[in-house]
Amino acid sequence: MTVFAALASVVFGAMTKDTPRERVLYGFKVFVEFIIFGLVLAWVLYFIPW
Amino acid sequence: MQVDDADPTPGHAWLVGLAAWFVPGMGHLMLKKWLRGALMGGAVWVCFFLGLAMGGHMYDLANGQTTSSTLLQVPPMIANLGSGVLFVVCWLVGIGFGDDPVQAARVTYEYGNTFLLIAGLMNYLVMLDAFDIAAGRRD
Numbered sequence: 001m002t003v004f005a006a007l008a009s010v011v012f013g014a015m016t017k018d019t020p021r022e023r024v025l026y027g028f029k030v031f032v033e034f035i036i037f038g039l040v041l042a043w044v045l046y047f048i049p050w
Numbered sequence: 051m052q053v054d055d056a057d058p059t060p061g062h063a064w065l066v067g068l069a070a071w072f073v074p075g076m077g078h079l080m081l082k083k084w085l086r087g088a089l090m091g092g093a094v095w096v097c098f099f100l101g102l103a104m105g106g107h108m109y110d111l112a113n114g115q116t117t118s119s120t121l122l123q124v125p126p127m128i129a130n131l132g133s134g135v136l137f138v139v140c141w142l143v144g145i146g147f148g149d150d151p152v153q154a155a156r157v158t159y160e161y162g163n164t165f166l167l168i169a170g171l172m173n174y175l176v177m178l179d180a181f182d183i184a185a186g187r188r189d
Contacts, residue, residue, distance in 0.1 A: 003100065004165065010093045011172050014086050015179045018189070 005034035059185045067181035072134040074098075074173045077180025090176045098136050098169035105153045106162025108137065108146045132170025132177075 013027020070077025075091015078084075109127040111120060130137050140146045146166070153159060182188045 004097075004168070007093045007097045008168070008172065011090050011175060014089045015175060 001038045002035065005031050005038070008034060057186070063181055063184035066184035067177055070177040070180035071132070071173065074134060074136070074169075074176060077177060077184070081180065081183055083183065086179075090172075090179070094133070094169050094173045094176060095136070097165050097172065098133050101162045101165030101167075101169060102140070102146055104158035104162030104165060105156040106146065106159065106164070106166040107149075107153070108140060108166055110141060110147055112147075126167060129167040129170045132173045133166075134173060137170070 009027045009031035012030045013023045017023045017026050066077045066080050069080055073091075074094035075087040078087030078090065081087075108130045109123045111123055111127065156162075179188075
């Protein structure tokens with residue numbers, strides 16, 4: 001999941017924003033969001049019985 | 051309502067877009083965006099090869115059946131096709147397309163499938179980014 005988040009955040013960060021600093025910050029933000037969402041979703045699915 | 055005439059898309063932008071699809075990262079390299087091409091193209095290449103290494107499976111329509119279930123193969127095939135030459139070479143060589151129960155039993159099988167799908171889909175984004183840069187719509 002971490003590798004996936006890193007690869008996706010590299011692409012998203014490089015595509016958006018104007019300055020290199022903004023791209024790095026956005027990429028890091030996307031990476032953290034991927035991780036958090038993945039963990040939250042994993043716990044939600046864990047408690048769903050089917 | 052007044053409509054401004056849009057600037058026509060330069061012809062070479064289509065070539066850049068096609069090259070970007072065919073070889074991940076090539077579009078940006080053609081535009082001399084070295085770091086962007088290396089990062090974005092590299093991410094697609096790494097994602098694709100990680101998917102293969104994890105035992106992922108790619109989709110095509112050559113399963114010999116003409117049932118409606120074949121239609122279900124089309125969307126993931128479109129996603130896999132986004133990888134361009136990576137998909138084509140694997141298809142020609144016969145890597146990653148077989149229905150192997152031993153491969154499917156691997157713990158990382160579904161992860162590999164996802165990585166292969168996402169590599170193709172990310173390359174579509176990379177392709178569009180290269181096209182937009184070549185067309186002058188973004189820096």
